[in-house]
Amino acid sequence: MSTSTRTSPAPQTRPMVGNRTALGLFLGYVVLVVFSFVYLYPFLVQLTTAFKTNPDAVANPLSLVADPFTIAAFERLFDTDFPLWFLNSVVVTLLVTAGRVFLDSLAGYALARIKFRGRGAVFTAILAVMAVPGVVLLIPKFLVLNYLGIYDTYPALVLPLLVDAAGVFIMKQFFESIPESVEEAARIDGASTFRIFWSVVLPMSRPALITITILSFQGSWNELPHFIVAAQDPDLFTLTKGVATLTSGQLGSGQQYPITMAAALLMTIPVAIVFFVFQKYLVRGGTAGAVKG
Numbered sequence: 383m384s385t386s387t388r389t390s391p392a393p394q395t396r397p398m399v400g401n402r403t404a405l406g407l408f409l410g411y412v413v414l415v416v417f418s419f420v421y422l423y424p425f426l427v428q429l430t431t432a433f434k435t436n437p438d439a440v441a442n443p444l445s446l447v448a449d450p451f452t453i454a455a456f457e458r459l460f461d462t463d464f465p466l467w468f469l470n471s472v473v474v475t476l477l478v479t480a481g482r483v484f485l486d487s488l489a490g491y492a493l494a495r496i497k498f499r500g501r502g503a504v505f506t507a508i509l510a511v512m513a514v515p516g517v518v519l520l521i522p523k524f525l526v527l528n529y530l531g532i533y534d535t536y537p538a539l540v541l542p543l544l545v546d547a548a549g550v551f552i553m554k555q556f557f558e559s560i561p562e563s564v565e566e567a568a569r570i571d572g573a574s575t576f577r578i579f580w581s582v583v584l585p586m587s588r589p590a591l592i593t594i595t596i597l598s599f600q601g602s603w604n605e606l607p608h609f610i611v612a613a614q615d616p617d618l619f620t621l622t623k624g625v626a627t628l629t630s631g632q633l634g635s636g637q638q639y640p641i642t643m644a645a646a647l648l649m650t651i652p653v654a655i656v657f658f659v660f661q662k663y664l665v666r667g668g669t670a671g672a673v674k675g
Contacts, residue, residue, distance in 0.1 A: 433448040435450065435454065436639065440639065455640035459648075462628075467619050467620055471621040471622075475603045479602060487579075489545065494553075511547040524612075527612060543605065546598075552593060560587070565583065604653070
């Protein structure tokens, strides 16, 4: 009678590895929550301060509890020129956003597809402009606007912002990712260059267009340095410039933190809406399905 020998099972290590993985994930989430709170805390202070009284805001500036809770800051805010500032910002932002999307797309397509002498130099110049700090161009902007006779007018607020180098760069890079065979088919059918751009290439560029729309809207809505040098008429103040005057004592003595925070809170709403509405398009599409087999 032969006896069979049994080998002892190998030590179980999977539960220990699983526990270490779970612990690592837990610690990672704890770190993320802590940094998220640090990042969001100033916004929470802004939100609660907007519903405080001025004495409470001065006495407890970092408190997240409004005691007492009041909307007096919003009521007083609308007794100022805030509605006019808001209207000016809406008009300027819509015009700038529409202009940037169209003109950046045109310039990007020209640099990506149209072969002309000096194309490389033009693209290099655009990259160089992106490297120049915006504050360096403030005085030249003022001199040009004054020379053209449009200083202190609506065109002065809009025209210098209609094209930006970053938008041209983004559109050029995206257009180069679109297969040229799609355009060749339209060209064989007799379509002109602009028709190909408008009817064929542009509809395929929705992710890039959405990106430019969000960046242009956010950038022009939050713009301040350009508006400082472009106009000084109070009737042309935008939200950024108008709210800046609130912090400089326009409403009388004291800092008036609740009114300033209420204005800043209302300023963030349009940008937040645009971002949350269009953010899903940023990760979609591309040129999938452009070329059929």
